[in-house]
Amino acid sequence: MQIPAAILWEPNTRWSVEEITLDPPREGEVLIKLAASGLCHSDEHLVTGDLAPDPGWATAQGMERYPVIGGHEGAGEIVEVGPGVTRVRPGDHVALSFLPSCGRCPSCVVGRQQLCDRGMYLQGGRQLLDRTSRHHARGRDLGLMCLLGTFAPYTVVNEDSCVVIEDDHPLELAALVGCGVTTGWGSAxxxxxxxxxxxxxxxxxxxxxxxxxxxxxxxxxxxxxxxDPLAWKTDLALKLGATHTAMSMAEALPLVTELTRGRRADKAILTVGLALGTHIAELMALVAKAGRAVVTAAGRATDLDVKLNLVDLTMQRKELVGCLFGNANARVDIPRLLALHREGRLKLDELVTATYSLDQVNEGYDDLREGRNLRGLIRF
Ligand SMILES: NC(=O)c1ccc[n+]([C@@H]2O[C@H](COP(=O)([O-])OP(=O)(O)OC[C@H]3O[C@@H](n4cnc5c(N)ncnc54)[C@H](O)[C@@H]3O)[C@@H](O)[C@H]2O)c1
Ligand SMILES: [Zn+2]
Ligand SMILES: [Zn+2]
Structure with a gap:
């Protein structure tokens, strides 16, 4: 079928919305009609090229990172299934997990679905089973951001990326739990x-x-x-569970010191747009003895330098840990978070501060860069 999609042909260019050819699903794959796609900061890393490992690595794996269809926060309805699909049926509502989970590999069976071995194919963005592409444009095969490519009204993905959700959950909001919401909630x-x-x-x-x-x-x-330096965001945070705010880590340090009578925070979580090595010492200074700092924000693949007080790390037994997809298990946590939303104990509507058409994807990312949206959402 012919459909529009937002493609990034190379780093440091604008998204190009153009017609592509989408092939039918093959073995283990499904065709999905998407309701919405969130505009996560991780797609912006595709634009800046921050997350791309050196091109030599990708080429050695027989993979090209670009051109790529963006988008990895999506939800929709299964329209058609390929041979051998057992987890979903046509008509099912699904949220797409930005990390696939097979349920059989060592990581999956010990409850670390976010580290499923199938994640190794994420960078190539080709179909999981045969590493070929169902998406084509201008005579080229297209990669898919996180094996999903949700910046298009339809996509073909492996069933391992799909999590069935109940029919009465609003699909537009379910899109957000495929990455950002679950990542943040699980980070804490x-x-x-x-x-x-x-x-x-x-x-x-x-x-x-x-x-x-x-x-x-x-x-x-x-x-x-x-x-956060943006007051409108910290004001909203106060409505969603924050008790105090600060404009920067430097400003947060005396506040946290005072709140805890000198002890400092038990936990600090880094969720800035781009993690820098210089952020780490400041983050670690916020945490108490035996406290834990969590780095969820993505940094540059080439960045090896980190500022860190090594005496503090050892003598105060501080922990510094990385976090992928909130260390969540998609098949448990996506339905769990949607249930919490239904019960009013997780706010999702409030996160969507701007909606766009697919043609407006560049406007959406301009707004993200300028701090004008919290979570932008493309509606199909
Ligand atoms: N680890 C994972 O599994 C995972 C999953 C999803 C997203 N991410 C990453 O998480 C990060 C956040 O994503 P997002 O979509 O929420 O981005 P976003 O752009 O919506 O939000 C980033 C926020 O950080 C603020 N900020 C920037 N510099 C700051 C600083 N020095 N101090 C305080 N606040 C600062 C910005 O004003 C903005 O409000 C990105 O790096 C993204 O790639 C990681
Ligand atoms: Zn994301
Ligand atoms: Zn697995």
Missing amino acids: VYAAAVRAGETVVVVGVGGVGMSAVQGAAFAGARHVVAV
Whole structure:
């Protein structure tokens, strides 16, 4: 079929919305009619090229990162299934997980679906089973951001990327739990393992950070300090569970010190748009003895330099941990978070501050760069 899609032909260019050819699903694949796609900051990393490893690596794997259809926060309805598909049927509503989970590999069976071995094919963006492409334009095969490519009204993906959800969940909001919401909420609840009565700092309250604020409050934190230079975002954070705000980590340090009578935060979570090595020392300074700092924000693949006080790390037994997809298990956590939303205990509507058509995808990312949206959403 012929459909429009937003393609990035090379880094540091604009998204190009143009017609593509979409082939029918093959073995293990499904055709999905998407309801919406979130505009996550990770697609912006495709534009800047931050996440791309050196091109030599990709070529050695027989993969080309670009051209690529963007988008990895999507939900929709299964229209058609290829041979051998057992997890979904036509008519099912699904949220797409930005990390596939097979349920059989060592990581999946020990409850670390976010580290499913199938994730190794993420960078190539080709179909999981045969590493070929169903999406084509200008005579070229197209890659898919996170094996999904949700910046298009239809896509073909492997069934391992699909999580069936109940029919009465609004599909537009379900799109957000495929990445940002689950990543943020899990960063607090799982990666930081926030416990009742703790003091938590969330640095950067965009789509991911705002969900970390909600996760920390849900887990029973006493203080949740939302840090962001944009006042309209920290104001919203106060409505979603934050108890205090600061414009920067430097400003948060005396506040947290005072709130805890010198002890400092039990947990600090980094959810800024681009993680820098210089952020780490500041983040670690916010946490108490035996406290934990969680790095969820993505950095540059080539960045190896980190500022870190090594004496503090050792003598105060501080922990510094990375976090992928909120350390969540998509097949458990996506339905769980949607249930919490239904019960009014997780806010999703409030995260969507702007909606766009597919043609407006560049406007959406201009708004993200300028701090004008919290979570932009493309509606199909
Ligand atoms: N680890 C994962 O699995 C995972 C999953 C999804 C997204 N991410 C990453 O998480 C990060 C956040 O994504 P997002 O979609 O929420 O981005 P976003 O652009 O919506 O939000 C980032 C926020 O950080 C704020 N900010 C920037 N610099 C800051 C600073 N120095 N101090 C305080 N606040 C600052 C911005 O004002 C903005 O509000 C990105 O790096 C994204 O790639 C990681
Ligand atoms: Zn994302
Ligand atoms: Zn697996």
